[in-house]
Amino acid sequence: MLPSLFRKWRESRNASLQLDAILTAAEPEAPLAERNSWLIELGYWIRRDGAPGGDDARADKGPRDGSEGEGGVERSLPQHVRLRYLLRVLERNPDWALAFSRTVRSILRDNDPTALFCDTGVASHPGFWGEMMDRLQARFLPPPPNRSDMSSLFALLFVHLDDAEWVESIEAGLVERLTLVLGLADAEEEGEEEAAARRGLERTLAASIQVLVSQVRATGLSQAIRSRLKGRVEETPFFRLDSAAQALFEEDLAHGDEAFGQRINYFRALLDHCHAAAQHVYDELEENGVSVEVVFQIERMKIRLARIELLLGAWSEPGRPGARQHLTAELIRSTQARRSVGHLVSSSFAQLARKVVERSAETGEHYITRDRGEYREMMRGAAGGGLLTVLTVYLKFLIYGLHLDKFIEGLLASLNYAGSFLLIHFAHFTLATKQPAMTGPALAHRLDGARRPEGREIFVDDTIAMIRSNAAAIFGNLAAVFPVALAVQWLSGKLLGVSLLTPAKAIATIESFSILGPTPLYAIFTGVLLWLSSLIAGWADNWFALHRVHDVMAYNRRLRYVLGAKGALGVADFWRRNLSGIAANVSLGLLLGLGPEILSFVGPHMEVRHVTLSTGAVGASIGVLGLDALRMPALWLAVAGIALMGFLNVAVSFALAFNMALRSRNLRSVDRRELSAAVRRRILERPLSLIVPPRRPAAAPDAGGSRA
Structure with missing residues (x-):
């Protein structure tokens, strides 16, 4: 009995249910923990070894699409092949597609993405040793799926090192098909939902950028950093960063206005000055001795500055081709780096x-x-x-x-x-x-x-x-x-x-x-x-x-x-x-x-x-x-x-x-x-x-x- 249990435990690392069982289990009204677990199971199916077929073929009730011939499959990543297969099954089974789209939208609606945007990949502790203990815990103690937190869901959903690469390389046509499948409900109702979701995403992105700005400002004005910068405190870019963000995110400011262009350019210039100030601190450390804690603070601030620029691009240019895939891939990389003790040690002790x-x-x-x-x-x-x-x-x-x-x-x-x-x-x-x-x-x-x-x-x-x-x-x-x-x-x-x-x-x-x-x-x-x-x-x-x-x-x-x-x-x-x-x-x-x-x-x-x-x-x-x-x-x-x-x-x-x-x-x-x-x-x-x-x-x- 024990050998059998041990064998099943090893197989469970990469095992998954068949596609028909997963699609049948889609339930938009289920408790959040069950919906999150359902999405996690779907992610394991997408990463499953081998081309879809066998028992999975029972889910495909129609003939194969000639546009996805054998040569096309050979040129694609295995995850893309399975994603195409999933979309083909959903396109030919409207009932499954409707439950699928509503379940996915409910998961996106009920999981707060703020922590994913602001905290994923960023050290949560002010010191190196506290952060190391937190990462060790995160490595061996994953979060439960019943938390309404998108960052926890990402940590459970994207567990393989190559997840970011295949997500970022999804071609535009496949993204369009996925968008259509997720919008199989009534057109008018779906349009309202999409508009509300878009406004909600914009508000979340803006709020997340402002949270990150406040954190960067606090670090840049701390004594450890401020004492290594020249000039008075009000002359530093960190001091002016918060007011520039508030001016940029005023509610009555439209993206097409001339004032918007001026404010976003000024805000980006301040971000560049913050990067330059961080490099100046590094130069000062090179000359006068290195502190691991100061390096840790600078590395954390640089990650937050990069995250601000990433979110700012997604907020200001939501329709840019590949923007969604790139943002998702970067968040996946940050999620995986957050579990890496080696990444923390190398970044903090290299200097x-x-x-x-x-x-x-x-x-x-x-x-x-x-x-x-x-x-x-x-x-x-x-x-x-x-x-x-x-x-x-x-x-x-x-x-x-x-x-x-x-x-x-x-x-x-x-x-x-x-x-x-x-x-x-x-x-x-x-x-x-x-x-x-x-x-x-x-x-x-x-x-x-x-x-x-x-x-x-x-x-x-x-x-x-x-x-x-x-x-x-x-x-x-x-x-x-x-x-x-x-x-x-x-x-x-x-x-x-x-x-x-x-x-x-x-x-x-x-x-x-x-x-x-x-x-x-x-x-x-x-x-x-x-x-x-x-x-x-x-x-x-x-x-x-x-x-x-x-x-x-x-x-x-x-x-x-x-x-x-x-x-x-x-x-x-x-x-x-x-x-x-x-x-x-x-x-x-x-x-x-x-x-x-x-x-x-x-x-x-x-x-x-x-x-x-x-x-x-x-x-x-x-x-x-x-x-x-x-x-x-x-x-x-x-x-x-x-x-x-x-x-x-x-x-x-x-x-x-x-x-x-x-x-x-x-x-x-x-x-x-x-x-x-x-x-x-x-x-x-x-x-x-x-x-x-x-x-x-x-x-x-x-x-x-x-x-x-």
């Missing part, structure tokens, strides 16, 4: 993602070396970073040698990592694996101009420079950390007779880096943590700019009293220069130290595998074991593991950052295969360019971003 990426791109520019002078500086910085990492390696051995509680160990390891990374940052040294998460956005920034030959050349140049820079940084780190870590342990043993770690610990350390163990998985996990730290850095920089913290600190009364105006400005400048770096290094330290412990507590066991730290640990272990370590197979498995570890650290963090940059800039239309081919050709033509930089940077026009 924030772009801003975070832009901040990372600015930092990443400094990690790309384009000539031999910059290359030498990179090598020196990487060697310095490797030298300081030696201290981190031995402090890590000390912390884990205490055998403390796991959380305390993770916290102390986090402080060790964060302190080391901050020391490297302020010494202007380089930690190699931090680069890819920053250089990825910088490289994606070049794709803005990659459709032009000169832009493509710049992209290829920067790709080669990025690969060369990352390789130089890794080599510089490892060239310093390995011999110095080994030398520290060797000198400690020879001069002081003290071993900084036991032979058993040294062997276990080497074995833990084997390529045959979980090292590749741990290296991928570490690459994800490196990418997350770059996101945190970009977010912190965006927050600093959005809330104008620099100005807050520079003009803080107590800071100026203690340090003076120049001193307060210096503190503010320091944080503006270094906040991103501090956030990146502190967050990376916390992620590397506490991240594995927290994840292991709630999920699978994970460890950190960082190529520079692991190489230093192997160097220290060889210092304990001496030359005998070279005869250990585990050592060479560890060497292979560290080589793969370095590749995965870099590749994973770079791939995640580059992919996010592509999505934030909406650059997926760029021909990636052509760009990849161009990079491969450059490598084959000049393989040494991956190692040896040019003598001076190549001069090239800007292709989507500065080379700061």
Whole structure:
């Protein structure tokens, strides 16, 4: 029994009654819930797979119309074929047609369309998180059919993604036939009904536009938007929008009057100014930091402005060909978007993602070396970073040698990592694996101009420079950390007779880096943590700019009293220069130290595998074991593991950052295969360019971003 019920439940997703049963059930005097359910069932029949026939043929009591031959059916969408079949059946069965038309008209009369026109597709909550919860509920809890609300009926009637397309593509002849079928009652009575329905629709459209105008005006005059616009409040287009709408919808104003033309042109000009003001707010956010809530408000206002223009066209030009289909299709699209959580997230977070990426791109520019002078500086910085990492390696051995509680160990390891990374940052040294998460956005920034030959050349140049820079940084780190870590342990043993770690610990350390163990998985996990730290850095920089913290600190009364105006400005400048770096290094330290412990507590066991730290640990272990370590197979498995570890650290963090940059800039239309081919050709033509930089940077026009 249960399998049968489950099979029926699955079939009910797209199943429908036969057409004769649906037409027989048409009852204009039935309760609204039954009439709405009847229309929903008809919609499922129109979308039903396969051409009408079989049991449906019982509804067609006359011969087929020769104008709808086999070729015509093949050229039509399946929904159009079924709609023609329905109309043919109704045209040949007057009793069914009369009940059908009266039932449809009663449904249109008794369902209020105001919410459909004003609220469908528009966020109903003032904030992002409330709207997300509402959409999740709408996705899994559809409205009941007994509400006298056209928006609820649309949500139940149009459930397939292609519904808007087939509705909008209905040809004019089919629309005319449908109109005639819906007017099969007495001609004089029908004329009065049509006139009353037309006047009612015009009033509803006008009222809906005025409701939307009041909502746009409220948003545009809110503090979050108003504070980002220039001029006085009464000079903004939002302030004048309401009075312009009232003048346009005066009852004694006919559509053919000259005054009507002037007023509607003025109203449309104000709408254009509102769009321009919204774009100005976006530009201000691009420059001074992005707020998800402000972006959410702007996106909601833009949707309402577009809806006003859509309804205004239907109200001012009701007889325009295709107007009804276009309006219905747009309302269907809005209804389906209203259920989409992904659409809400993408529209609200795209600007924030772009801003975070832009901040990372600015930092990443400094990690790309384009000539031999910059290359030498990179090598020196990487060697310095490797030298300081030696201290981190031995402090890590000390912390884990205490055998403390796991959380305390993770916290102390986090402080060790964060302190080391901050020391490297302020010494202007380089930690190699931090680069890819920053250089990825910088490289994606070049794709803005990659459709032009000169832009493509710049992209290829920067790709080669990025690969060369990352390789130089890794080599510089490892060239310093390995011999110095080994030398520290060797000198400690020879001069002081003290071993900084036991032979058993040294062997276990080497074995833990084997390529045959979980090292590749741990290296991928570490690459994800490196990418997350770059996101945190970009977010912190965006927050600093959005809330104008620099100005807050520079003009803080107590800071100026203690340090003076120049001193307060210096503190503010320091944080503006270094906040991103501090956030990146502190967050990376916390992620590397506490991240594995927290994840292991709630999920699978994970460890950190960082190529520079692991190489230093192997160097220290060889210092304990001496030359005998070279005869250990585990050592060479560890060497292979560290080589793969370095590749995965870099590749994973770079791939995640580059992919996010592509999505934030909406650059997926760029021909990636052509760009990849161009990079491969450059490598084959000049393989040494991956190692040896040019003598001076190549001069090239800007292709989507500065080379700061």
